[in-house]
Amino acid sequence: MDFPTARSAVLDVLRGVRAIDLPRLLRWMRTTNDFDDFTLNNNDVVFRSIAEDLRHCLPIEAMLNSEHQAIEKMHQHPEPTVHVDAFLYDEDTIDSLCEEGEMSRYYCVTCGSHQTAPLEFISHSFSLMELKFLYQHxxxxLTGKVLVDVGSRLGAVLFGGCLYSSASQLHGVEMNADFCRLQEMIITKYHFADRVKVLHADICTQALLLQTADVVVMNNVFEYFLDRLEQTRAWEFISQNVRKKGSLLVTVPSLEESLSSLQIGIQLSQWAEELQVDYDVYLEKDVDKEALEQIHLYKIL
Ligand SMILES: C[S@@+](CC[C@H](N)C(=O)[O-])C[C@H]1O[C@@H](n2cnc3c(N)ncnc32)[C@H](O)[C@@H]1O
Structure with a gap:
């Protein structure tokens, strides 16, 4: 069957469904995994291919010398920490790198001894699992909707949105020019330009974009990259401009946690209402539920 025939067959099926059953069928079509074999596998292959392309362009910790503030902040971290970008390196890739001696999950407690302790891993991107959870559950x-990723870095949220959602426009705003160039490279190579746009800018210059967005994503945007005063200023700007009634805000961690350590006068209860998220959708054992539980969803009031 060619595409026009298949499309019209699907529409015929939908037209033939009893009105009372149509919402249930449409919901099933939006949320089911039954189509995975037809769609997701190819999307997963494309997603992994993007990650591989980016791995070749970056050092193993996926941090750049141009990220002065982030590097300085990392050195102040109390626990021995490594940056492992969860978009670029999935668990299997990390295991292979550990076997090859290029990466370690442990550090030596007493130098020269065999006593070791687990290293703390920090990722500056969402993993594939987190992105699928975000877009599918x-x-x-998001048909016809505009999504803005604040601090789009390597573009995981944007490319994930292209592959796993039907958002019509995905805008990334990133203050680091090197990361913008990498995202542009992927947009061109994978022909994403009709849906994905990346802007090299400080989000605090993008009032209009935030005011018109249907969905705003903020994954650990400011904490590791801005000093406290800049973080306060940025959150105030966000709360003044993410104001479209009924629009959605996704944050990691929760708004309460992000704002609690800052001297900030945002009236949360008047700005946004937290919506329930079902963190138990995956039954598999190897799902990192702790990571999923960091994802919070709000509706703008
Ligand atoms: C943790 S990364 C988020 C990556 C991506 N959104 C994801 O979820 O995979 C945060 C990014 O935000 C950027 N950033 C921080 N403050 C910003 C600001 N005021 N304007 C634009 N980008 C900013 C940083 O350069 C960094 O690349």
Whole structure:
């Protein structure tokens, strides 16, 4: 069957469904995994291929010398920490690198001894699992919607949105020019330009974009990259401009946690209402539920 025939067959099926059953069928079509074999596998292959392309362009910790503030902040971290970008390196890739001696999950407690302790891993991107959870289980159908990723870095949220959602426009705003160039490279190579746009800018210059977005994503945006005063200023700007009634805000960690350590006068209860997220959708044992539980969803009031 060619595409026009298949499309019209699907529409015929939908037209033939009893009105009372149509919402249930449409919901099933939006949320089921039954189509995985037809769609997701190819999307997963594309997603992994993007990660591989980016791995070749970056050092293993996926941090750049141009990220002065982030590097300085990392050195102040009390626990021995490594940066492992969860978009670029999935668990299997990390295991292979550990076997090859290029990466370690442990550090030596007493130098020269065999006593070791687990290293703390920090990722500055969402993993594939988190992105699928976000687009397939946290957010509603995004057909015709505009999504803005604040601090888009390597573009995981944007490319994930292209592959796993039907959002019509995915805008990334990133203050680091080197990361913007990498995202542009992927947009061109994978022909994403009709849906994905990346802007090299400080989010605090993008009032209009935030005011018109249907969904705003903020994954650990400011904490590791801005000093406290800049973080306060940025959150105030976000709360003044993410104001479209009914629009959605996704944050990691929760708004309460992000704002609690800052001297900030945002009236949370008047700005946004937290919506329930089902963190138990995956039954598999190897799902990192702790990571999923960091993802919070809010509706703007
Ligand atoms: C933790 S990363 C988020 C990556 C990506 N959104 C994801 O979820 O995979 C945060 C990014 O935000 C960027 N950033 C921090 N403050 C910003 C600001 N005021 N304007 C634009 N980008 C900013 C940083 O350069 C960093 O690349």
């Amino acid at each position: 946290v957010l509603p159908d």
